[in-house]
Structure formats: structure tokens, C-alpha cells
Amino acid sequence: MSQLASRRIVLGVSGGIAAYKSVELCRQLVDLGAHVVPVMTADAHRFIGPVTLSALASEPVHTSLWDDASAIPHTQLGQTADIIVVAPATARVLSAYATGSSEDLLTATLIATRAPVVVCPAMHTEMWEHPAVQSNIEILRSRGVHIVEPETGRLAGGDIGAGRLASTEKICAEIIRVLGMSHDLLGLDIVVTAGGTREPIDAVRVIANRSSGKQGYAIATIAAQRGAHVTLITTVDRVVPSGVTQVQVETAQQMKDAVDAAALSADVVIMAAAVADFRPVVCADQKLKKADGVPNIVLEPTPDILAGLGQRKPLGQTLVGFAAETDSLVAHATAKLSAKCLDLIVANDVSAEGVGFGHDTNAVVLLSPHMPAMTVALADKHAIAHAVLDSVVKVRHQQQESK
Numbered sequence: 513m514s515q516l517a518s519r520r521i522v523l524g525v526s527g528g529i530a531a532y533k534s535v536e537l538c539r540q541l542v543d544l545g546a547h548v549v550p551v552m553t554a555d556a557h558r559f560i561g562p563v564t565l566s567a568l569a570s571e572p573v574h575t576s577l578w579d580d581a582s583a584i585p586h587t588q589l590g591q592t593a594d595i596i597v598v599a600p601a602t603a604r605v606l607s608a609y610a611t612g613s614s615e616d617l618l619t620a621t622l623i624a625t626r627a628p629v630v631v632c633p634a635m636h637t638e639m640w641e642h643p644a645v646q647s648n649i650e651i652l653r654s655r656g657v658h659i660v661e662p663e664t665g666r667l668a669g670g671d672i673g674a675g676r677l678a679s680t681e682k683i684c685a686e687i688i689r690v691l692g693m694s695h696d697l698l699g700l701d702i703v704v705t706a707g708g709t710r711e712p713i714d715a716v717r718v719i720a721n722r723s724s725g726k727q728g729y730a731i732a733t734i735a736a737q738r739g740a741h742v743t744l745i746t747t748v749d750r751v752v753p754s755g756v757t758q759v760q761v762e763t764a765q766q767m768k769d770a771v772d773a774a775a776l777s778a779d780v781v782i783m784a785a786a787v788a789d790f791r792p793v794v795c796a797d798q799k800l801k802k803a804d805g806v807p808n809i810v811l812e813p814t815p816d817i818l819a820g821l822g823q824r825k826p827l828g829q830t831l832v833g834f835a836a837e838t839d840s841l842v843a844h845a846t847a848k849l850s851a852k853c854l855d856l857i858v859a860n861d862v863s864a865e866g867v868g869f870g871h872d873t874n875a876v877v878l879l880s881p882h883m884p885a886m887t888v889a890l891a892d893k894h895a896i897a898h899a900v901l902d903s904v905v906k907v908r909h910q911q912q913e914s915k
């Protein structure tokens with residue numbers, strides 16, 4: 513059992529009742545061969561004594577920005593860690609990390625590292641479900657932080673609900689997974705699109721759709737984590753994922769111009785955006801007046817960005833489309849795969865519960881002439897992103913074989 517041999521893990525413990533479980537986690541990580549460096553917040557001391565963690569970890573507990581032997585302990589801890597794990601992470605620590613405030617050794621270490629970070633929240637259900645906490649989780653996730661969600665079960669007050677720290681086994685499995693995650697996209701130039709285009713009707717009105725950009729952002733985030741150089745062309749204004757170059761656009765034509773330029777040197781293009789199929793022929797300079805009656809808005813087709821890329825695809829480029837369908841998912845997606853000369857299409861049935869527009873989750877079928885069809889059941893959009901990128905790797909391998 514030495515899956516974590518010679519791995520240096522900074523184990524951050526913050527002040528919640530679940531702090532006692534960090535002792536078991538610490539022991540398990542040491543048993544798996546890791547060198548565990550414990551860091552406790554002042555509040556964590558109210559729940560467990562530092563001596564307990566010091567006795568089980570690989571070195572004594574670090575607690576303060578000022579008391580440590582090193583002059584700048586947070587950068588030393590952050591720079592030497594292979595991974596940082598925060599278990600339990602309280603609402604306060606999540607907030608400090610999301611806003612970048614470095615008020616104590618743990619939060620300063622979190623923002624002074626380039627190592628991957630696994631955060632394991634634990635708190636009462638009401639706190640966990642509060643929009644402020646959920647928004648901090650979303651911010652951290654979009655920056656590539658790995659979240660091990662709390663479980664549902666008996667909480668400190670005896671009540672039952674979501675918020676209990678994930679099991680030691682689950683946290684260890686995530687640490688092993690993250691550390692083992694290869695940089696298999698290193699050196700690849702990947703263009704990803706996200707969000708729905710907005711086609712102007714007049715000075716204030718647009719034709720839009722329900723795309724939130726979550727799926728495209730998840731793909732950009734994971735692709736960057738796996739080593740790719742990522743350009744994200746987006747119509748939505750979300751937090752820019754770490755290491756990603758973002759280009760903001762609004763209309764289908766602007767998206768086409770940006771994608772066409774970026775695609776010239778791209779190894780992979782992934783069109784997750786929901787591009788309008790039609791736009792008004794004329795955009796009125798002024799706001800159309802209600803008093804003038806119902807306007808007659810004449811529409812024309814927008815350029816099909818993906819089909820254009822398919823027609824002039826350079827050798828070695830991998831072109832990935834999405835298909836948003838409400839019926840005959842595989843049949844319609846297969847038709848788009850061949851009509852647009854794609855290497856891979858990600859088909860989602862957007863009429864199904866939790867799938868597609870606006871949700872944090874998605875469920876897809878991956879279709880390609882280069883590999884057998886693959887179904888990915890309902891999962892977080894970041895997990896779907898991993899599946900899409902795994903397929904990109906397979907498809908590129910096949911493309912290179914058949915050169």
C-alpha cells in the first residue's frame with residue numbers, strides 16, 4: 513500500500529466539528545506512504561489538539577504565519593507541496609479561498625501554490641445550501657479546485673442532511689486520482705466555445721438561447737488542467753478558468769470571426785456553444801416603439817461555424833461538435849457528425865432531466881468514425897468534460913495511426 517509514496521501532502525484542517533475526522537485521514541495518508549504536513553487554523557484548535565496531528569503526521573503541525581521557523585512559511589509550504597487537501601473546509605475557509613484573502617497560514621498557503629488543491633467541505637445543511645457557499649464552490653471549481661462534496665447523513669446536532677464530511681476512503685481516492693491525472697494534453701492548442709450567441713433585433717432587444725456556458729467552461733478548465741494551451745471563445749462572463757485565454761464575443765458572426773482566427777493554429781476545436789441558427793436581417797438603430805405595433809422581423813440563416821471549419825480542416829486537426837437534440841438523439845447527431853465533417857460529436861438530449869442548458873450536470877453520447885459509441889450517464893459537467901477530452905485523446909490517436 514504505497515500509492516502515495518514520496519508524495520508531499522499539505523493537510524489543511526479548519527475549525528468545524530469534522531476536524532476530528534482529519535486525524536483518521538492523516539493516518540490513512542501516512543499509511544499510503546505520503547509525507548503529510550499538517551496545517552491547522554486557530555479555530556481547528558478548538559476541536560482537536562495539535563499534538564494529536566503532530567504525533568500522526570510526518571512533521572509537527574504548522575499553525576501560524578508568524579511562529580514558524582521559516583520566514584515565509586506559506587510560500588514554502590505551497591511551493592513544496594505535491595497537493596494541498598483541506599478537510600474539513602468550513603464556509604469561512606471556502607469564502608477566504610474564493611476571494612483570495614490570506615488571513616491565516618492555511619488560506620495564505622492556498623493562494624501561494626501552483627499544486628492541485630482538493631477541498632472537502634463540511635458544515636450544517638443550511639450553510640452548505642446557502643447561495644453564498646454554493647457560489648464560492650462554483651468559483652473554486654471554475655478555477656480547477658477539486659471539490660469532494662459532503663455526504664448526506666447524521667450531523668453534529670443530531671439532525672440529518674447534506675453537509676457531513678466525505679468518507680476518508682472517498683477523500684483518499686480523490687487525492688490518488690488527482691495526483692495520477694496525467695498531463696496528456698500537454699503541448700496541444702485547444703479552442704473551446706461556450707455560451708449562447710445573442711442576435712440583435714434593435715438597440716435593446718436580442719434573440720438569445722438558454723446556454724449558460726457551464727459545459728464549455730468545464731471543458732476549458734479541465735483541458736487546461738490536463739496541460740493544453742486553451743483559448744475559450746465565449747458569450748458569457750464567468751470567472752476565467754486558470755491558465756485559459758478568454759475571448760469575449762456576442763453574435764454568431766463575431767464568434768465565427770474569433771473561431772476562424774484561432775482555429776488556424778489549433779490542434780483541437782470543441783464547439784460547445786449554442787450558436788443561433790437565425791438572425792434578424794436588419795437590426796434597428798433605435799429601440800422599436802411598442803406604439804408602432806408588432807414588428808415584422810425577417811430572419812436569415814447565420815453562418816454555420818462548424819460546417820465551415822469541417823470543409824477546410826487542416827491535416828491533423830480534431831474537430832468536435834455538440835448536438836443539442838430533443839428526439840432521435842443518435843440519429844440526428846450522426847447526421848450532424850457526417851454533414852459537418854466532424855471527428856467527434858457530443859450528443860445531449862436537452863429534454864431530459866438535468867441535461868444540457870443551464871444545469872450543473874449533463875449526460876451525453878459520444879459518436880465518432882474513429883471509435884465505438886460511448887454513453888456517459890448523468891454527471892457533473894466537469895466529469896463530462898473529462899469524458900469528452902478522453903475521447904479526443906483516443907480519436908487523435910486513431911487519426912495519427914491512419915495517417
Ligand code: PMT
Nearest residue numbers: 723724725726727783786787816817818834835836869870
Ligand atoms: O451552456 P450550458 O448551459 O452548459 O449548456 C450546454 C449546451 C446544451 C449548450 C451544450 O451541451 C450543447 O449542446 N451545445 C451545442 C448547442 C447547439 O447549438 O447544438 P446544435 O445541435 O444546434 O448545433 C450543432 C453544432 O453546430 C454545435 O457544436 C454548434 O456549436 C455548431 N453550430 C451551430 C449553428 C451554427 N450556426 N454554427 C455552429 O457552429
